[in-house]
Amino acid sequence: xxxxxxxxxxxxxxxxxxxxxxxxxxxxxxxxxxxxxxxxxxxxxxxxxxxxxxxxxxxxxxxxxxxxxxxxxxxxxxxxxxxxxxxxxxxxxxxxxxxxxxxxxxxxxxxxxxxxxxxxxxxxxxxxxxxxxxxxxxxxxxxxxxxxxxxxxxxx
Ligand code: RB5
Numbered sequence: 001x002x003x004x005x006x007x008x009x010x011x012x013x014x015x016x017x018x019x020x021x022x023x024x025x026x027x028x029x030x031x032x033x034x035x036x037x038x039x040x041x042x043x044x045x046x047x048x049x050x051x052x053x054x055x056x057x058x059x060x061x062x063x064x065x066x067x068x069x070x071x072x073x074x075x076x077x078x079x080x081x082x083x084x085x086x087x088x089x090x091x092x093x094x095x096x097x098x099x100x101x102x103x104x105x106x107x108x109x110x111x112x113x114x115x116x117x118x119x120x121x122x123x124x125x126x127x128x129x130x131x132x133x134x135x136x137x138x139x140x141x142x143x144x145x146x147x148x149x150x151x152x153x154x155x156x
Contacts (some may be wrong), residue, residue, distance in 0.1 A: 001124070004052055004061045006032040006045040007108075008071075011038075011064025014108040014116055018062060021117050024038040027124070030058070046074035053102050061103040062120065068107035075103050079144045082137070087111065092119040096126035098133045 003022060012034055022029050024144035025044030032048045034040045042065045049061040053075075061083075063071040068085040075083035083103035087110065095101035104123045106116050128134075 001060060001105050002028045002030065002058055003124075004030045004032060004049050004058045004108050005063075006049045006061075007034060008032045008042040008045055008066075009034060009039050009065035011071075011106070011108045014064045014106060014111075014112045014113060017113055018064070018117065018120055021120065040122060042070040044076065045072045046071045047078075049103065050075040050078040050081045050083070054080045056080070059102065060124075062106070063103060063110055064116075066109040068105040068110070071126035080141070082140065086119050086123065089118060090116070092122040093126050096123055097129045098136075100128040100133070100137050 005015055005019060015031070019029055019031055033045060035066075046063055049063055052058045053061050058078070063075060063083070065071045072083050072085045075081050081103055082099050082101045083105050084091070084099060084101035085105040085107070086092040086095055087107075090102070095104070101123070104120065106119065111119070
């Protein structure tokens with residue numbers, strides 16, 4: 001599995017730690033920035049990751065900002081993206097089992113680094129349940145289809 005990762009300045013330190021964790025666990029990553037603590041705008045980084053997930057070029061992504069809220073709002077504007085803002089192991093597990101989340105979003109100002117790493121581990125190691133949850137994900141796709149997509153990107 002290849003994971004694409006990005007953050008704004010608020011998430012930069014967490015991103016570095018998460019990239020190290022993924023590398024230690026032999027998981028291939030692509031780092032799309034940011035590269036420093038200098039202030040940047042989260043929509044620029046969320047859209048880079050969400051666009052690649054939406055196009056189906058990469059299976060999974062991780063986004064980090066201060067609260068996780070801005071990254072979630074932007075990422076979920078892209079067709080086929082199911083970005084889940086997770087605060088604990090329960091939400092991380094449910095976002096995979098029930099929602100087949102393809103982007104994990106974390107808030108560096110509302111989590112400890114240790115909790116963030118446990119969330120990443122759980123999220124990567126939990127499979128989608130399918131069944132009735134697939135029917136619900138299909139309904140999300142139907143909603144995207146009926147309302148059009150962002151920037152002409154669509155998997156439908
Ligand atoms: C940056 O200060 C902060 O607004 C951003 O990281 C994020 O929390 C936005 O939702």
